[in-house]
Amino acid sequence: MAPLKVGYPAALPAELAALFPASAEIELIPIPANPQSEIAIDFWIPPPAAALGEKIWPHLRGVKTAQSMMAGTEWLTKLVGPHVTVCNAQGAHSISTAEWTMAAILSMLKYLPLYRDLQQQSEWCSRKQGSAVYAALHQDTRPQFPPIMQEELHGKRVLIVGYGDIGKTIERMLTPFAVEITRIARTARGASAAGPEVHAVAELDALLPHAEIVILILPHTAESHGLIGAKQFALMPQGALLVNAARGPIVQTEALIEALQSGRIRAAVDVTDPEPLPADHPLWKSQNLLITPHVAGSTPQFSPRAIRIAVEQVRRVVAGEPLRFIVQQAQ
Ligand SMILES: NC(=O)c1ccc[n+]([C@@H]2O[C@H](COP(=O)([O-])OP(=O)(O)OC[C@H]3O[C@@H](n4cnc5c(N)ncnc54)[C@H](OP(=O)(O)O)[C@@H]3O)[C@@H](O)[C@H]2O)c1
Numbered sequence: 001m002a003p004l005k006v007g008y009p010a011a012l013p014a015e016l017a018a019l020f021p022a023s024a025e026i027e028l029i030p031i032p033a034n035p036q037s038e039i040a041i042d043f044w045i046p047p048p049a050a051a052l053g054e055k056i057w058p059h060l061r062g063v064k065t066a067q068s069m070m071a072g073t074e075w076l077t078k079l080v081g082p083h084v085t086v087c088n089a090q091g092a093h094s095i096s097t098a099e100w101t102m103a104a105i106l107s108m109l110k111y112l113p114l115y116r117d118l119q120q121q122s123e124w125c126s127r128k129q130g131s132a133v134y135a136a137l138h139q140d141t142r143p144q145f146p147p148i149m150q151e152e153l154h155g156k157r158v159l160i161v162g163y164g165d166i167g168k169t170i171e172r173m174l175t176p177f178a179v180e181i182t183r184i185a186r187t188a189r190g191a192s193a194a195g196p197e198v199h200a201v202a203e204l205d206a207l208l209p210h211a212e213i214v215i216l217i218l219p220h221t222a223e224s225h226g227l228i229g230a231k232q233f234a235l236m237p238q239g240a241l242l243v244n245a246a247r248g249p250i251v252q253t254e255a256l257i258e259a260l261q262s263g264r265i266r267a268a269v270d271v272t273d274p275e276p277l278p279a280d281h282p283l284w285k286s287q288n289l290l291i292t293p294h295v296a297g298s299t300p301q302f303s304p305r306a307i308r309i310a311v312e313q314v315r316r317v318v319a320g321e322p323l324r325f326i327v328q329q330a331q
Contacts, residue, residue, distance in 0.1 A: 003027040007041035025318045035059035050075035069306035086328040092306040093297035098169035100296035104268035109151040137239035153177045159211035162218025208235040220247035233259035248273030260286040270296040
């Protein structure tokens with residue numbers, strides 16, 4: 001039988017390409033960033049960036065499976081069309097993205113962006129600044145003694161929207177902080193041996209008033225597009241923290257700016273709409289906001305994890321076993 005032709009980014013470091021076993025059943029084909037001619041492959045591992053994948057795709061022939069190195073596959077599914085099976089790299093980003101989420105939550109509750117700003121001005125202004133932020137965010141006019149400098153994660157009510165691999169990893173990391181966790185996914189399920197109770201997304205509005213921290217970690221789809229808008233911000237408790245580690249367009253940008261500027265909520269976002277955020281975009285200057293430029297999933301451990309997933313998928317194809325992590329089955 002002809003070997004399975006596996007195309008992978010030529011830029012992949014040799015030690016990662018070496019994770020594929022030497023086997024007569026597979027033929028490894030490095031795909032350059034700018035192919036000059038047609039390349040026939042069965043199984044494609046596209047580069048992580050959409051712009052690179054889009055340059056390569058018109059030169060590929062015969063692709064039956066596209067195995068993303070990422071958890072999100074929106075651009076890839078659109079690019080290859082309905083006749084290719086698309087799989088994501090579920091789990092490859094879970095630890096890194098969950099750790100970013102924890103760092104973002106703790107940074108916001110400990111006012112680290114504020115203190116970093118003060119550091120830039122060589123200002124040792126510990127007490128009053130923290131208290132002023134707390135009082136404004138929580139609309140709490142009671143005098144605090146001693147003045148408040150930070151807030152605690154301990155005991156907070158946390159709503160995780162998206163309870164997949166990353167949502168579950170976030171929950172594991174949050175658990176030692178003794179928080180009260182509520183979960184939302186596409187479909188509801190009751191508590192069982194398989195896991196805790198999960199609410200349906202239809203219950204989002206009813207659950208928001210109880211959430212001091214709202215974590216978005218779901219895919220961007222037609223259903224989740226603009227899920228969080230003015231109505232949802234209005235439902236959140238005063239001073240709630242929104243953490244978007246998912247995709248920018250899940251939050252309505254204008255509504256986010258309004259909710260931040262009016263002092264209703266605070267937010268930490270790794271993703272924005274649009275991306276990249278233009279230099280003159282009002283989000284940059286919004287108060288009580290931490291922005292990182294879509295970096296949450298990128299750690300040195302990510303690529304080896306993603307390639308190991310691809311290696312296992314290739315083994316499955318060769319062995320005639322079903323693929324895992326299918327996000328689109330070829331029609
Ligand atoms: N910032 C970054 O660098 C970064 C890195 C990695 C991933 N991400 C984002 O994180 C997302 C989640 O990753 P994952 O690996 O955890 O995915 P996953 O394992 O596929 O889980 C996705 C979860 O989202 C839920 N969901 C899907 N559509 C929904 C909707 N309309 N409303 C509510 N919940 C919905 C699913 O519900 P069911 O369980 O009911 O199916 C599932 O629980 C990715 O799609 C990607 O967009 C971001």
